[in-house]
Amino acid sequence: MDAALHDLLKSVDTPTVCNAIEVAQGKRGFNGFTRGTMLASDPDGVMVGYARTARIRAVAPPTEAPEVIKARRMAYYKYMSEGDRPSVCVVQDLDVPNAIGAYWGEVNTNIHKAFGLSGTLTDGVMRDLGDVAEGYPVVAGSVGPSHGFVHVVDYDTPVRIHGLDIRPGDLVHADGHGAVVVPEDVIAGLADAIATLMRSEAIVFDGVKGKRVTFDEFESIWAAFEAART
Known part of the structure; x- marks a missing residue:
């Protein structure tokens, strides 16, 4: 992913990326995205980057010695500070669906930023x-007031977030809609796919937004739209 593609991906939402992947693949059926409703700290926030992964727990206190937990925590922070940039921190909570420990708030967001x-x-x-x-x-996945007994279990390992499997190094795009992993084989053609998607959707928007159209007019617009996106 070069700087131009990064800037382009930051400028579009995750549904656009999902659609563009299908354009690049030339078919429907892409399923590398999260399921269910997720919550966003910033409704307009978009994150793009290579996954740096970890897993946590918080419902019960850790059973390992405090020095082991502390050492792993600092190793986690070192891991998150390294690696290719841009990058996205991807953390699975192993207590889901009963997660209670807020690892993400004022302290950790400032550290990771x-x-x-x-x-x-x-x-x-x-x-x-x-x-x-x-x-x-x-x-x-949720909002809550307490950090509970939150502690790092491991890091740099495959994780699953709302049904989406993510490996360290995967290219992730996420916003308030959820997240998607961009397949490696479409990255090179993704900018062109987004441009094709935008041109085809513009045909519909130009034809119907703020207008009153007949079905015959719509049928013509839709035919032009389908021709443009293939």
Whole structure:
């Protein structure tokens, strides 16, 4: 992903990326996206980058020695501070569907932003909604007040977020709609696919927005739309 593609992906929403992947693949059936409703700390926030992954728990205290937990926590932070940029922090909460520990709030969003990450995608809990680091979006599974016994279980491992399997290094695009993993084989053609999608959708918008049309007029518009997107 070069800088131009990164900037383009930051300028569009996740549904657009889903549609563009289908354009690039020349078919429907792409399913590398989250399921269900997710919550966004910033309704306009978009994150794009390579996944840096981890898993956490918070319902019960850790059973390992405190020095082991502390060492793993610092190793996690070191891991998150490294790697290719742009990058997205992707954290699975192993307590889901009973997650209670908010790992994401004012403290951790500021830390991860300082590491140069683009945002966090998690099925876990976020809090401090008015104090999340500016320009650091969080897309989470729920909102709650407490951090519980939150601790890092492991990192740099495959995770699953709302039905979406994500491996370290996957290219992730996420916003308030949820998240998508961009397949490697479409990255090179994704900019052209987005341009094709925008041109085809413009035919419909130009034909119907703010207008009253007959079915015959719509039928002509739709035929032009279908011709343009193939």
